[in-house]
Amino acid sequence: MSVTLRFIFLTSLLMLTCRFARGVTTSDSTNKGLVRLVWAEEGDDVELPCDLTPPTPMDSVIMVLWFKDNIGIPLYSLDARTEGMVYAIHWAASDDLGNRTHFITGDGQRARLKVKTVKFNDQGIFRCRVDFSNSPTRNFLVNLTLVEQPTKPVIYDAQGHEVIGIPRFFEGYDFRLTCQVSGGRPKPTVTWWKDGELIDAVVDVPEMSEITGSSSKFTVNHLFIPKVTRSLWGSKLECKAQSDPMTKPIIREVPLDIYLKPLAVKINLHDDLILAGRPIAAKCESWGSWPAATLAWSLGGVKFRDPVVATTQRRNSTLSKLALVLEREDDGKELSCTAINHNFPGGDLKESRLLRVAYPPIVDAQLAVGYNLESLREGDDLKLICNVQSNPSPIEIVWFHNDTRLEHNVAEGILIATNTLTLRVLNLGHSGEYTCYGRNSIGDGRSLPLIIRMKFAPRCKAPYESRNIAVMLHDTVKLRCEVEAEPTDTVRFSWTFNETRGDVLPIQNSRPRNYELTSVLEYTPTTQGDYGTLGCWASNSVGRQKTPCLFHIVPAKAPKPLIDCTLHNESSALEVNCIPGSDSGLPQHFLLEVRGSLVGSEVIQASQTLQVPQSDQGELGEGPPIYRIENSLPSFQLDYLEPGYDYTLAIYAVNKHGRSNPKRLRNVRIVEQLGNNMERSGGFVIKNLQSIIPNQATRNMIIYVAVICGVAVILIGIGVMIGVAVCRKRTHTPRRENMDDLTTPTYVSAQRIEPRVRYDSERRRSQRTSFYTDESRNDPDLLPQVEIDLQR
Incomplete structure (x- = not known):
C-alpha cells in the first residue's frame, strides 16, 4: 500500500515538475541571472537561502523544489498543497547529497536548505523554486x-632569499620582507600585522611570480619600512593569508632581531683632581646596543690590553671599570671609551675625556740658543733659560748661583725675566753652578746644576800676587808661583827680573804633572845687584797674564823687636806673652833670658858659679842669664823664681840672620813661691834657687846634682851641634852662624841658580840671565834645562 502511495506521489511530483518547468520559462523572468554566492569549507555545514515570502499578502506557498546544476529531478521538495506549510510533505533524493540535506521553512525570508558536511562535489548552482497558489513561480x-x-x-x-629562522636587520637601514602564498579560492588576502595591529593590507598580484617566474597563481604582499627604528626591536610580525573573511586565516609569525647601535657611552672619573703617580678609578657605561656592546679603553690613542677591573653586561647595557696610575707624560692625553657592537659594522660610539694630570715642576736649566760654553770668556754676556714643565703652571721661578739666590739687579748685570737669566759682562765671580727652582700648588722641583766655566788668561792665585822674600847672599830660595787659568792644558810660564822684558827667563814645560798651575824657581843672589823683583808670567790659549806674580828679593835682616810684652801671674807659673814684630822675610823663633838685677848679689854669684856664657852679659847693673827658654811662639812660662828678689826678663826674636834687640821687663819680683817644676824645653834652669843662698847648706847635695846634670846637658848639646855642622859641611850648606843664635838651618837647596854676567862680543853690554840644570825630572818643583839665545 505504501509503495503504491509513494509511486503515486512521485508520479504526480514529476508531472508537476514538468508543468512548472514549462511555466518558469514563461512567467519567471525577474529572478533570472540573480545568483547568491555562498562559501563553505569542506566538512562544514552550510545553509542555502530561499525566500518563501508570497508576492501578495493573501497568497500561500504550495510547493518548494531544490534543483542542483542542470539536473531536472529535484534534489529536495516540499509539498504543501494538501495540508499547508505546517504539515507539508518533505522529500529528498536518495543519493548522498539528498541524505545530507534538510529544508528549514522559517519565516519566509529565513527559509534555507541546510547541507551537512559539505563535500567538494557538493559545489554547484542550487535553484530554489517556490510555487504559490495565485502568484507566479519564483x-x-x-x-x-x-x-x-x-x-x-x-x-x-x-635579496629574494627565503627567511628561515629569525631575520636580522640593522637600525637605520631599510627594511623589506615579502610574504607569498599560492592558490586559494576565493583569491586570498595577504596582510602584515605587528603586535595585533595591521600595518600593511595592500595585496600585490604580479603577472609573473617574482620568486618562481610562474603564473599569477601567487599572491604576495611586500612590506617595506624605510630607516628601521628602535620601535621594531623585540617585535613580532605576522603574515596572514585568508581566502574568505569567514574562514580562519593562515598565519606565519616572523620574530625580528634588530641590531641596535650603542645609544650612549659615558666616562665617569671618581677623582676630580688627578695627581701623577696616584691611582684613580674610571668607569665607562654604555647602553642602547643590541647585542650588548663591548667596551674598549685607550689612552692617547694606545689601547689597553687588559685593564678592565670588572665588566658587567645586561640586556642592552655594559659597565666597565678601569684602574689607572697616570704620570706627568699623560697630561693632555685623551682617555677614550669606545662602545663596539661587533654585529653592527660602523655602529661604534666613543666618548673621550681630556686628562689634566697635576704634578710638581720638572725643571731643567739650559743655555739659550746661540751661546756656547766652550767659547765663553770674560766680558761676554750669557743667557740661561729655565724650562719648567708642571701642571698647574709654576707660581714661582727662582735662580741660584752656588746655592745663593739671585735677585734682579741691573747694576750688577743680573737680569731676571720670567724664566730667563741674563748675565752681563761676565767675570770669574760668575763661574760656578747655576740652578733654577720652580714651585706650584702641588710641589716644587730644582734643576740639575749647569756648570759655567769661563776661559780666562792666567792670574795670580792668592796669596802669590806679591811677596817679600828675604834671602842672604849665596843662599838659595825656592820661589813658588801659582796661578789660576782656564783652560789649564796650555799654560806656560816665564820669569822676568826687575820687570825688564830683556831679562825674561823662559821655562818650557815648567808646569808639574797633573796640571797643577805652579812654577817653581830656585834663585841664589850672589851680589847686591841680584836683589830686586822677580816677575812670574803665565799664558794660555786665551792670552798672557796681565799682571805678573811679584817676588821682591830683599837682603835678609835680623827680625824686629817684639812689642807689647805682658806678664800674667798664674797659680803655678809666671806667664809672659808678646806680640812678634817683622820677621824680615826669614823664619823666626823666640828666646827668653832671665837675669838677676843686683850686681854682686848672691843670685848673680850663684849664676857665675854655674859658668853661664859671658858673651850674653847684659847691660851695666844686670847679671848674666840665670836660664834661657826657646819657643816657636812669643809665649813663655817661668816656674820657681825665688820670691823676694828682682829679676830682668829679656825676650828676643831670632832668625837665620841674627836676633833682634831685646824687649826687657825689669824689676820683676816674685812675692810668693810658685810651682815646683822648672824644666822647659829649649833652655837650662837652676832647680830650687834657695839652694844657692847661704844658710841653706842642707840642700847643697841637690844643687851639686843639678849642676852636674846641667853640665851634662850642655856637653850633649855641643856634641849634637858639632855632628850637625859636620853633616852640613858635607852637603855644601851655608856657613853656620854664631851658636849664640840658638837656631838650626831648616832649608836644604834642591836646585841652585847662580846669576852671573856675560858679555856680548859685539855690543859689550851686560845682560842678566839664568841657566837651569834638570837634576830630577820626577820632582815637580825642579825646572828643566833651557837654552837661551842671547842674540835675539
Whole structure:
C-alpha cells in the first residue's frame, strides 16, 4: 500500500515538475541571472537561502523544489498543497547529497536548505523554486562554492632569499620582507600585522611570480619600512593569508632581531683632581646596543690590553671599570671609551675625556740658543733659560748661583725675566753652578746644576800676587808661583827680573804633572845687584797674564823687636806673652833670658858659679842669664823664681840672620813661691834657687846634682851641634852662624841658580840671565834645562 502511495506521489511530483518547468520559462523572468554566492569549507555545514515570502499578502506557498546544476529531478521538495506549510510533505533524493540535506521553512525570508558536511562535489548552482497558489513561480539561485585555502605563507628577504629562522636587520637601514602564498579560492588576502595591529593590507598580484617566474597563481604582499627604528626591536610580525573573511586565516609569525647601535657611552672619573703617580678609578657605561656592546679603553690613542677591573653586561647595557696610575707624560692625553657592537659594522660610539694630570715642576736649566760654553770668556754676556714643565703652571721661578739666590739687579748685570737669566759682562765671580727652582700648588722641583766655566788668561792665585822674600847672599830660595787659568792644558810660564822684558827667563814645560798651575824657581843672589823683583808670567790659549806674580828679593835682616810684652801671674807659673814684630822675610823663633838685677848679689854669684856664657852679659847693673827658654811662639812660662828678689826678663826674636834687640821687663819680683817644676824645653834652669843662698847648706847635695846634670846637658848639646855642622859641611850648606843664635838651618837647596854676567862680543853690554840644570825630572818643583839665545 505504501509503495503504491509513494509511486503515486512521485508520479504526480514529476508531472508537476514538468508543468512548472514549462511555466518558469514563461512567467519567471525577474529572478533570472540573480545568483547568491555562498562559501563553505569542506566538512562544514552550510545553509542555502530561499525566500518563501508570497508576492501578495493573501497568497500561500504550495510547493518548494531544490534543483542542483542542470539536473531536472529535484534534489529536495516540499509539498504543501494538501495540508499547508505546517504539515507539508518533505522529500529528498536518495543519493548522498539528498541524505545530507534538510529544508528549514522559517519565516519566509529565513527559509534555507541546510547541507551537512559539505563535500567538494557538493559545489554547484542550487535553484530554489517556490510555487504559490495565485502568484507566479519564483526561482532563487545559490552558488555553493567551497573555499580553497592558500598554501602557508613563505617569507623572503630583500635579496629574494627565503627567511628561515629569525631575520636580522640593522637600525637605520631599510627594511623589506615579502610574504607569498599560492592558490586559494576565493583569491586570498595577504596582510602584515605587528603586535595585533595591521600595518600593511595592500595585496600585490604580479603577472609573473617574482620568486618562481610562474603564473599569477601567487599572491604576495611586500612590506617595506624605510630607516628601521628602535620601535621594531623585540617585535613580532605576522603574515596572514585568508581566502574568505569567514574562514580562519593562515598565519606565519616572523620574530625580528634588530641590531641596535650603542645609544650612549659615558666616562665617569671618581677623582676630580688627578695627581701623577696616584691611582684613580674610571668607569665607562654604555647602553642602547643590541647585542650588548663591548667596551674598549685607550689612552692617547694606545689601547689597553687588559685593564678592565670588572665588566658587567645586561640586556642592552655594559659597565666597565678601569684602574689607572697616570704620570706627568699623560697630561693632555685623551682617555677614550669606545662602545663596539661587533654585529653592527660602523655602529661604534666613543666618548673621550681630556686628562689634566697635576704634578710638581720638572725643571731643567739650559743655555739659550746661540751661546756656547766652550767659547765663553770674560766680558761676554750669557743667557740661561729655565724650562719648567708642571701642571698647574709654576707660581714661582727662582735662580741660584752656588746655592745663593739671585735677585734682579741691573747694576750688577743680573737680569731676571720670567724664566730667563741674563748675565752681563761676565767675570770669574760668575763661574760656578747655576740652578733654577720652580714651585706650584702641588710641589716644587730644582734643576740639575749647569756648570759655567769661563776661559780666562792666567792670574795670580792668592796669596802669590806679591811677596817679600828675604834671602842672604849665596843662599838659595825656592820661589813658588801659582796661578789660576782656564783652560789649564796650555799654560806656560816665564820669569822676568826687575820687570825688564830683556831679562825674561823662559821655562818650557815648567808646569808639574797633573796640571797643577805652579812654577817653581830656585834663585841664589850672589851680589847686591841680584836683589830686586822677580816677575812670574803665565799664558794660555786665551792670552798672557796681565799682571805678573811679584817676588821682591830683599837682603835678609835680623827680625824686629817684639812689642807689647805682658806678664800674667798664674797659680803655678809666671806667664809672659808678646806680640812678634817683622820677621824680615826669614823664619823666626823666640828666646827668653832671665837675669838677676843686683850686681854682686848672691843670685848673680850663684849664676857665675854655674859658668853661664859671658858673651850674653847684659847691660851695666844686670847679671848674666840665670836660664834661657826657646819657643816657636812669643809665649813663655817661668816656674820657681825665688820670691823676694828682682829679676830682668829679656825676650828676643831670632832668625837665620841674627836676633833682634831685646824687649826687657825689669824689676820683676816674685812675692810668693810658685810651682815646683822648672824644666822647659829649649833652655837650662837652676832647680830650687834657695839652694844657692847661704844658710841653706842642707840642700847643697841637690844643687851639686843639678849642676852636674846641667853640665851634662850642655856637653850633649855641643856634641849634637858639632855632628850637625859636620853633616852640613858635607852637603855644601851655608856657613853656620854664631851658636849664640840658638837656631838650626831648616832649608836644604834642591836646585841652585847662580846669576852671573856675560858679555856680548859685539855690543859689550851686560845682560842678566839664568841657566837651569834638570837634576830630577820626577820632582815637580825642579825646572828643566833651557837654552837661551842671547842674540835675539
